[in-house]
Amino acid sequence: MDDAPSYPLTSHGDPAAIIAWRREGPVSVARFLADVRQLAARFPAGGHLLNLCQDRYRFMVGLAAGLVAGRISLLPSSHTPETVRQLLAFAPDTFCLHDDANDAPLAGLPCLPYPATPAVDGERIDMPQIAADRTVAYVFTSGSTGTPVPHAKHWGALVRNAWAEAERLGTDRLGHALVGTVPGQHMYGFESTVLLALHGNCAAWSGRPFYPADIAAALAAVPRPRLLVTTPFHLRALLDAGIDLPPVDQLLSATAPLSQALAREAEARCAAPLHEIYGCTETGQIASRRTTASPRWQLLRDVTLEQAVETTFASGGHVEGRVALADVIELIDGEHFLLHGRSADLINIAGKRTSLAYLNHQLTAIAGVADGAFLMPDDEAPDGVTRLAAFVVAPTLTPRELLAALRQRIDPIFLPRPLLFLDRLPRNTTGKLPRSALQALLAQHPGAR
Amino acid sequence: MTQVPTPDFDALLAEVAEIIVSALNLEMTPAEIAPDAPLFGEGLGLDSIDILEVALVVSKRYGFQLKADNEDNVKIFTSLRTLATHIVAQRTK
Numbered sequence: 001m002d003d004a005p006s007y008p009l010t011s012h013g014d015p016a017a018i019i020a021w022r023r024e025g026p027v028s029v030a031r032f033l034a035d036v037r038q039l040a041a042r043f044p045a046g047g048h049l050l051n052l053c054q055d056r057y058r059f060m061v062g063l064a065a066g067l068v069a070g071r072i073s074l075l076p077s078s079h080t081p082e083t084v085r086q087l088l089a090f091a092p093d094t095f096c097l098h099d100d101a102n103d104a105p106l107a108g109l110p111c112l113p114y115p116a117t118p119a120v121d122g123e124r125i126d127m128p129q130i131a132a133d134r135t136v137a138y139v140f141t142s143g144s145t146g147t148p149v150p151h152a153k154h155w156g157a158l159v160r161n162a163w164a165e166a167e168r169l170g171t172d173r174l175g176h177a178l179v180g181t182v183p184g185q186h187m188y189g190f191e192s193t194v195l196l197a198l199h200g201n202c203a204a205w206s207g208r209p210f211y212p213a214d215i216a217a218a219l220a221a222v223p224r225p226r227l228l229v230t231t232p233f234h235l236r237a238l239l240d241a242g243i244d245l246p247p248v249d250q251l252l253s254a255t256a257p258l259s260q261a262l263a264r265e266a267e268a269r270c271a272a273p274l275h276e277i278y279g280c281t282e283t284g285q286i287a288s289r290r291t292t293a294s295p296r297w298q299l300l301r302d303v304t305l306e307q308a309v310e311t312t313f314a315s316g317g318h319v320e321g322r323v324a325l326a327d328v329i330e331l332i333d334g335e336h337f338l339l340h341g342r343s344a345d346l347i348n349i350a351g352k353r354t355s356l357a358y359l360n361h362q363l364t365a366i367a368g369v370a371d372g373a374f375l376m377p378d379d380e381a382p383d384g385v386t387r388l389a390a391f392v393v394a395p396t397l398t399p400r401e402l403l404a405a406l407r408q409r410i411d412p413i414f415l416p417r418p419l420l421f422l423d424r425l426p427r428n429t430t431g432k433l434p435r436s437a438l439q440a441l442l443a444q445h446p447g448a449r
Numbered sequence: 450m451t452q453v454p455t456p457d458f459d460a461l462l463a464e465v466a467e468i469i470v471s472a473l474n475l476e477m478t479p480a481e482i483a484p485d486a487p488l489f490g491e492g493l494g495l496d497s498i499d500i501l502e503v504a505l506v507v508s509k510r511y512g513f514q515l516k517a518d519n520e521d522n523v524k525i526f527t528s529l530r531t532l533a534t535h536i537v538a539q540r541t542k
Contacts, residue, residue, distance in 0.1 A: 209517075213514035233498065243514060350498055385498050407494075412494070412496045413498065417476075418476055
């Protein structure tokens with residue numbers, strides 16, 4: 001029998017090809033491989049790696065060093081103390097890699113600071129080949145019981161996902177420089193910056209520009225063609241700032257649906273096409289659309305959807321197995337569909353995903369909380385960020401104490417605004433909390449808009 | 450970089466506190482934001498989404514673009530006082 005199939009660490013074939021851009025200039029594949037080898041040699045014992053590097057290039061080196069050295073990366077949805085405790089329960093032999101000592105407050109977790117000096121570049125390093133069935137990472141989603149659910153990501157599926165995305169966006173032919181406003185640790189940033197740099201013929205800007213002026217400066221620091229990888233929220237902030245932008249050749253958005261109006265404005269301002277990409281943690285990316293051209297999503301190569309009763313399943317292509325999607329989908333033909341929103345329990349704020357069940361579990365698990373529930377209000381502003389409300393019965397706690405306890409458990413983006421204290425929740429006779437009753441309570445709240 | 454308290458600076462503190470409360474629809478009065486209390490985490494509890502919202506209003510109101518440069522994205526937003534101090538140094542209007 002043949003050996004199991006494998007794929008190279010990067011599809012950039014030429015050692016002189018550029019895989020990343022840093023403030024100091026371009027990073028070649030040869031330098032990347034040297035940095036990967038240096039870092040892998042420094043890894044402590046332990047089979048799992050929590051990669052906290054904020055610099056995108058260092059994150060890539062950490063991921064690749066894990067691949068070469070037989071470590072599995074852990075990509076949790078947040079880094080709260082409770083999440084890290086749960087992570088350690090899942091993989092006790094975890095160590096963390098960071099490039100900012102302030103990010104390593106996790107007591108008891110062995111930590112490796114990213115090496116301050118780059119590797120000595122010179123000797124030729126052969127391209128590592130990684131088995132397709134190798135587990136690269138566990139990406140975590142919130143379960144419904146308060147315990148995060150790990151999803152194993154295998155090398156072959158990730159590589160084929162990047163190839164499919166690169167084909168759709170044309171980066172495979174054109175070789176874009178990527179500027180991302182999303183972190184490499186987040187699934188969208190992982191796929192559309194880190195994997196596209198490794199396997200989509202792209203080079204990633206190492207920074208993560210934050211303010212609009214920083215995004216403009218990052219774009220100016222890399223050569224054309226340029227691809228800006230962003231979200232509706234960041235895109236709106238960028239356009240609202242009204243600053244001059246260097247030429248951008250393509251825009252990519254994900255994490256939340258983009259309005260037609262913002263998509264049109266972005267394309268007009270940048271004179272470049274904007275694509276949205278759709279996927280989820282379980283499937284990876286599965287479809288894209290040119291928002292200004294059509295609301296229809298087009299599946300990536302070889303991916304198929306089928307429906308059974310109310311549920312849509314994805315399979316084929318780089319999708320591993322047959323995966324139920326959490327979204328309400330209308331199939332148009334074998335290649336196209338419409339998206340009609342998320343299932344009621346799912347929450348997605350600024351690209352961070354959780355479920356009401358998970359949040360309610362974390363809220364009611366706090367000592368002193370007799371009852372409690374979160375509510376996702378109806379969207380108020382397209383391309384903006386809508387915050388959760390929460391209702392709680394906790395006679396012995398102050399709002400400050402309760403928020404401090406919640407902060408230990410859930411990502412800050414999900415902290416409630418407002419947080420309303422009640423004598424009791426409006427549960428009906430069967431103990432259920434109708435959404436309409438919570439909405440009515442919120443409407444009575446003096447601060448409600 | 451410390452800003453000597455002056456009547457002008459106190460007025461700016463109040464003005465910026467008002468911007469924060471109104472831009473984010475916070476359920477508090479501007480006077481409740483202590484000048485040196487952390488705006489993040491255990492303090493006011495703002496996050497990076499909030500920072501961008503406030504940055505947008507500050508940019509337009511005072512006529513300059515906020516930049517992180519090599520610094521931590523949100524260092525300017527450590528407290529009301531650090532933000533106001535940054536505005537004094539950068540404002541064009």
